Amino acid sequence: MKIAVLGGDGFCGWPAALHLSDLGHDVVIVDNLSRRGIDEELGAESLTPIASVEDRLAGWEEVGGRPMTFVRLDLAQDYPGLVAFLREHTPDAVVHFAEQRSAPYSMKSPGHKRYTVENNTGATHNLLCALVETGLDVHLVHLGTMGVYGYGTAGMAIPEGYLDVEIAADDGSRVEQQILYPSNPGSIYHMTKVLDQQLFAYYAKNDALRITDLHQGIVWGTHTDQTLRDERLINRFDYDGDYGTVLNRFLMQAAVGYPLTVHGTGGQTRAFIHIRDMVRCVQIALENPPATGDRVKIFNQMTQTHRVRDLAELVARISDGEVELVPNPRHEAPENELHVHNETFLDLGLEPTLLEEGLLMEIEDVARRYADRADLEKIPCTSTWTRQQQPGVPASRAAVGAAERTA
Ligand code: NAD
Ligand code: USQ
Secondary structure, three states: OEEEEEOOOOOOHHHHHHHHHHOOOEEEEEEOOHHHHHHHHHOOOOOOOOOOHHHHHHHHHHOOOOOOEEEEOOOOOOHHHHHHHHHHHOOOEEEEOOOOOOHHHHOOOHHHHHHHHHHHHHHHHHHHHHHHHHOOOOEEEEEEEHHHOOOOOOOOOEOOOEEEEEEEOOOOOEEEEEEEOOOOOOOHHHHHHHHHHHHHHHHHHHHOOEEEEEEEOEEEOOOOOOHHHOHHHOOOOOOOOOOOOHHHHHHHHHHHOOOEEEEOOOEOEEEEEEHHHHHHHHHHHHHOOOOOOOOOEEEEEOOEEEEHHHHHHHHHHHHOOOEEEEOOOOOOOOEOOOOEOOHHHHHOOOOOOOHHHHHHHHHHHHHHOOHHHOOHHHOOOOOOOOHHHOOOOOHHHOOHHHHHHHO
């Protein structure tokens, strides 16, 4: 297959591009390198020393990888460029990772909120519109988030995208339907994924585009089989307060002797997936496209759920580290249960990498190995969800406790 990997310079996109190339597909990477620009804005760097895109691609060819090309393009800003790219490369499939993906970054300021909405919905809508304009028969695989569901506690396992409902019709009969699971995003970033969902539903219905939306949990780990083949292929490992995700942050914090930063009580339960399983899931999704005219295919791309404080205790135990409960900068439920259906990937052959298998390896081979590159000042999460949570706001105005009870 000819596959365009949009956002292919990022944490998920780069190992996915390598994996697909290794399987024998022709891969072209599209990226505007905004993520590297955000590193500069934040004064933060990947713990691992990532090579330039050019060096990455040269390194891949030198280890015998199938050559990949790189196109620098802003999907949200350069619609004519996107149309021209699609006409020139005529991909069979497009994997869309190209969005601003940090919840804390999206909440930092009005400017960051607006950038995240404009960038993410602009990129997704431009892509959908361009696919219709070019008339190409492309399978679009998008990386969405488990956060569209809102980690709810409705007493049932969260289904894969669609909820069975029974409606009382006006004539007294009962009508059965399936609707998109009600969304409940917890940040502006997560909200952009909700908007994406609506755009996908519309374009699948109106233009019969073939779309798969992968509702992915928090990705942990660093290496895949391919990124290990040469130092220039190494993947990014974010640990800073905006882009570092919880488990990778705990692993890094353990390695540098920083107390593990549990927000609030740590009762938040979230869905997780290892990076090796992420690349396999993308492969499986590409191999199982929807038919023309089908509704959007939605898979829950996660393998395990964990409570934040349990993760912290586990990492602290195996690394002899300490856990610290810190004030939660987010507006989120302090405790939640999370049960998720993920049978589609398991039925299609995914064999999950479980937490127990990878943790120690990550601490030894990645976090400790690159610990001297860590800037400890970048660890605290300073982006707050509401004005009341900002430092210096008097406690009487801090309606956070009340807000959390209603979250
Ligand atoms: P990332 O920030 O490392 O990579 C995203 C890439 O997209 C970057 O290289 C960036 O430069 C590029 N990009 C952003 N906007 C663009 C635009 N307008 N035009 C062209 N390129 C653009 O993020 P990631 O962790 O690799 O996440 C990839 C996707 O997976 C995101 O959509 C994210 O929402 C989703 N996801 C990530 C996780 C996770 O834990 N990392 C979990 C669930 C879902
Ligand atoms: N948390 C801590 N301590 C920390 C960092 C985070 O307790 O040091 C807590 C947060 O308060 C939150 C939970 O850990 O309750 C998860 O935070 P996170 O930063 O690991 O994940 P999140 O902001 O949800 O976003 C990440 C990715 C995003 C993806 C999402 C999948 O950045 O792109 O969509 O995971 S999901 O969580 O399933 O929605």
